[in-house]
Amino acid sequence: MSKIKILAIVGSLRKESYNRQLALAAKEIVGDRADFKLLEYDDIPYMNEDIEHPAPEAVKRVREEVKAADGIWFFTPEYNHFFPGVLKNLIDWLSRPVSDKEPQVLAGKPAAISGISTAMAGTSLSQDHLVTLISFLNMDVMNVPRLVIPHARQQLDIEGKLALKASLSYLEKQATAFISFIEKRLRNQCG
Ligand SMILES: Cc1cc2nc3c(=O)[nH]c(=O)nc-3n(C[C@H](O)[C@H](O)[C@H](O)COP(=O)(O)O)c2cc1C
Numbered sequence: 001m002s003k004i005k006i007l008a009i010v011g012s013l014r015k016e017s018y019n020r021q022l023a024l025a026a027k028e029i030v031g032d033r034a035d036f037k038l039l040e041y042d043d044i045p046y047m048n049e050d051i052e053h054p055a056p057e058a059v060k061r062v063r064e065e066v067k068a069a070d071g072i073w074f075f076t077p078e079y080n081h082f083f084p085g086v087l088k089n090l091i092d093w094l095s096r097p098v099s100d101k102e103p104q105v106l107a108g109k110p111a112a113i114s115g116i117s118t119a120m121a122g123t124s125l126s127q128d129h130l131v132t133l134i135s136f137l138n139m140d141v142m143n144v145p146r147l148v149i150p151h152a153r154q155q156l157d158i159e160g161k162l163a164l165k166a167s168l169s170y171l172e173k174q175a176t177a178f179i180s181f182i183e184k185r186l187r188n189q190c191g
Helices: 018-033 057-068 085-094 124-136 168-190
Strands: 004-010 034-038 071-075 110-116 147-149
Touching: 004 018, 004 057, 004 168, 018 034, 018 071, 018 110, 018 168, 057 085, 071 168, 085 124, 110 124, 110 168, 147 168
Parallel strands: 004 034, 004 071, 071 110, 110 147
Antiparallel strands: none
16 A cells, blocks of 8 residues: 555644644654645635635645545644634635546545644634535535643743643544544545
């Protein structure tokens, strides 16, 4: 079997985003067990049906990246007990059929969810809303384990970068579980 491909989608566009740093920590943990790539999507326009056809170049690019992935790993912040609008906008674009002949690209894709926030909620509410959305879009959600990290600032180094302490072993467990989850789905497709 060739190496599985995991695409990380981070729900924050902030340069020093803790969720982006969490995704990079996951990439390191995954190591050579999978190809692990972060999706860059800050050039995606607001969803507007007036510009839907033909799809903007940035939308075509992210659709291709999602199509090529064996699994999607979301790393989402929580904004007002919800996931951020930039992530909803991206998913709205991805939710539309590619063409008359080609369906939307999220259906059937294995999905994992993690999130880190500075407050006590730790993104659990945001994650629940995301599960509702991506289940509606027929993604294959790995609900256990999910990773919720509150109080991000308690896990920073002296330079203010994320340096996971208490949460590291949970991220390791989730990475291993998601790789197995994807591999099982791929084996089922082959057999
Ligand atoms: C508009 C807004 C709303 C927020 N609402 C919540 C919230 O509901 N729960 C929470 O835990 N943190 C909340 N936060 C704080 C975020 O957890 C914090 O800004 C976090 O660093 C964002 O993730 P990032 O570092 O990946 O950008 C909010 C932040 C913003 C900007």
